Amino acid sequence: MKIATYNVNGVNGRLPVLLRWLAEEQPDVVCLQELKAPQEKFPQQAIIDAGYNAIWHGQKSWNGVAILARGMEIQEVSRGLPGDDEDTQSRYIEAVVNGILIGGLYLPNGNPAPGPKFDYKLSWFERLHKHAARLVELDIPVILTGDFNVMPTEQDVYKPERWVDDALFRPETRDAFHKLIAQGWTDAIRKLYPTETIYTFWDYFRNAYGRDAGLRIDHFLLNPKIADRLKSAGVDRHVRGWEKTSDHAPVWIELAEK
DNA sequence: ATGGCCTTGCATCAAGGA
Numbered sequence: 001m002k003i004a005t006y007n008v009n010g011v012n013g014r015l016p017v018l019l020r021w022l023a024e025e026q027p028d029v030v031c032l033q034e035l036k037a038p039q040e041k042f043p044q045q046a047i048i049d050a051g052y053n054a055i056w057h058g059q060k061s062w063n064g065v066a067i068l069a070r071g072m073e074i075q076e077v078s079r080g081l082p083g084d085d086e087d088t089q090s091r092y093i094e095a096v097v098n099g100i101l102i103g104g105l106y107l108p109n110g111n112p113a114p115g116p117k118f119d120y121k122l123s124w125f126e127r128l129h130k131h132a133a134r135l136v137e138l139d140i141p142v143i144l145t146g147d148f149n150v151m152p153t154e155q156d157v158y159k160p161e162r163w164v165d166d167a168l169f170r171p172e173t174r175d176a177f178h179k180l181i182a183q184g185w186t187d188a189i190r191k192l193y194p195t196e197t198i199y200t201f202w203d204y205f206r207n208a209y210g211r212d213a214g215l216r217i218d219h220f221l222l223n224p225k226i227a228d229r230l231k232s233a234g235v236d237r238h239v240r241g242w243e244k245t246s247d248h249a250p251v252w253i254e255l256a257e258k
Numbered sequence: 259a260t261g262g263c264c265t266t267g268c269a270t271c272a273a274g275g276a
Contacts, residue, residue, distance in 0.1 A: 009264075009265065009275085010264090010265050010266070012266095013264090013265065013266080014265095034265090034275085036265065036266060037266090060266085060267085061265090061266050061267065061273090061274085062266085062273090062274070062275090109274080109275060109276060110276095111274090111275080111276065117274095149275095149276075163276095166276075167276080168276060201276070203262085203263080203276065204262080204263035204264050204275095204276095205261075205262040205263050205264095205276095206261080206262055206263085207262095208262095208263095215276075217276080246264095247263090247264075247275085247276080
């Protein structure tokens, strides 16, 4: 079973790229982030025609998350991260697919830092900690995946010294990520590739992809009930080289059947 | 150190992104 996460940076503008990638790689489950489309503008028919069921949490202009599943039922559990009724940003969706509880998330960017946007990022992280603490202990397989907007270590940044004051790499942000992992989650990519340089995002600026000036900010966290089923993982980085592509590449893991 | 680019939207620039 192959599960992927992909920050598409606009699901409608990116539809040809998304459909081509789905057809070529045929992931079983896909978590999408940055739909940048209101609920009624999600390209549902095109996704169905591609062979996928879908649930999504849209929002005009910004954010937006979805879960796709190929030929499998998606049982939605919740949308929106608990803990703040005032938070109207569409950044979390949770569902059960094939016996696995999947939380798809788009963590706030947080720049500029310090400031209110960074405060929002850290408070969102705190809410995620509370929710994830329950999920990690569940007696069923749980996967938290998406765009975390965090480079966990210096290994995950092409030029770490340039990013120390950035909201994606500040000590508070890295601490928050490591506290999350310490609950008992496995960072799937790092588990399989402990020393390799692996990026999932390349800026549109300065030929970042051509120079491989990337960041690793899209992650898969596995709870103990599923960590042993991790077979392989990777980044479809060639997709980042396509025309009209997202600044993120799709990331995936493959799980053994029970 | 700076700027570079791309997306969406009551648009022809602004805001957000990372």
